[in-house]
């Protein structure tokens with residue numbers, strides 16, 4: 001089968017990203033553009049259009065309009081996902097050789113740019129849920145404990161990244177966190193890849209957007225948490241801690257010289273769509289339907305975990321002795337495609353389309369899964385074996401340049417990693433180059449790997465000393 005034929009494949013339910021649910025919830029103007037004029041829209045950077053970097057043209061006008069509307073200094077459309085804009089943001093916060101503070105649930109794109117640009121990551125651990133096996137949202141006291149930590153006393157921190165909300169929808173109250181970092185004079189980048197739509201519905205009892213909380217930089221993934229096409233993203237810039245010209249230079253450094261005009265139009269339309277009164281009402285209805293789905297399923301004893309994002313359904317398969325990977329295969333076989341299997345859970349994304357007849361369908365599938373599994377496992381989440389603050393022994397960029405050898409995970413104990421171990425989704429590294437591999441890490445990696453067949457290679461590159 002060709003790729004293009006596969007792309008036409010129908011599933012009963014597409015409960016994965018992108019959140020436009022296979023075109024059904026695309027912004028109306030984009031939908032029209034794709035339906036009426038295949039390929040007509042594929043234009044180069046004509047003077048009337050310009051590019052996200054130019055100070056003329058329709059793209060510049062749209063960016064300026066949104067910046068004004070949301071009271072930020074500036075904003076940029078991105079066509080290489082939130083990944084691309086996160087990377088440009090990191091480059092604009094830290095110079096080569098400088099340090100940035102990263103949570104352990106940081107996205108892999110940030111690690112990659114640290115490697116490319118020789119920026120030194122300092123990791124801080126997060127609280128962990130013994131129920132879901134997932135990281136919990138960071139609290140102000142926890143962050144303060146980190147910023148006050150002695151290990152950081154003599155290090156100049158160029159910036160900090162906060163991931164909010166998490167992939168599954170857990171969210172912190174972001175404003176106090178941003179204010180705390182600013183009190184320590186540390187610029188803040190919030191990876192809000194999973195929370196773009198929070199910006200538009202302030203009266204829907206959703207978490208506050210980091211854009212409103214005046215974080216220095218905020219990155220949105222418009223295909224994950226708005227209704228844009230895959231690869232579309234947005235970077236919002238606030239305040240004077242980071243110079244606008246520096247950000248523009250760093251975006252320019254990484255961006256293609258031929259940004260796809262359809263993706264750029266998608267950036268504009270997905271944001272504009274949420275500013276239209278009628279559309280907004282429609283999306284608020286989706287949010288309230290999603291809340292109803294959650295309540296109803298819980299009342300029918302389907303084990304869901306509550307998060308702060310109503311559009312995520314997190315099924316706690318582990319509470320019934322079923323790991324998320326086994327559950328994922330079962331749902332997939334039945335045409336219901338989830339987004340994120342993990343050891344204890346399976347996460348589904350409702351997206352922005354109306355989910356008709358969802359509750360019965362979901363409850364029935366859950367019950368058939370339960371009855372189809374005869375031997376249940378005793379599942380206990382394994383806490384990641386990280387210290388509160390850890391600095392890689394060798395800079396990740398250096399570790400990748402040195403001579404390395406591939407060894408079995410068990411033989412890697414005591415050695416320094418020259419590898420990134422990072423299952424996707426969720427794209428959170430379990431080990432990065434430059435870190436010394438302790439026995440607890442290996443035990444944890446092996447236990448994680450045993451859950452999903454393709455999750456981990458049981459080999460790792462380590463430095464030859």
Ligand SMILES: Cc1ncc(COP(=O)(O)O)c(C=O)c1O
Nearest residue numbers: 081082083107191193221426427
């Ligand atoms: C927290 C987080 N940030 C950033 C990204 C990257 O987003 P994109 O796929 O738009 O590049 C992801 C992708 O999974 C993510 O989960």
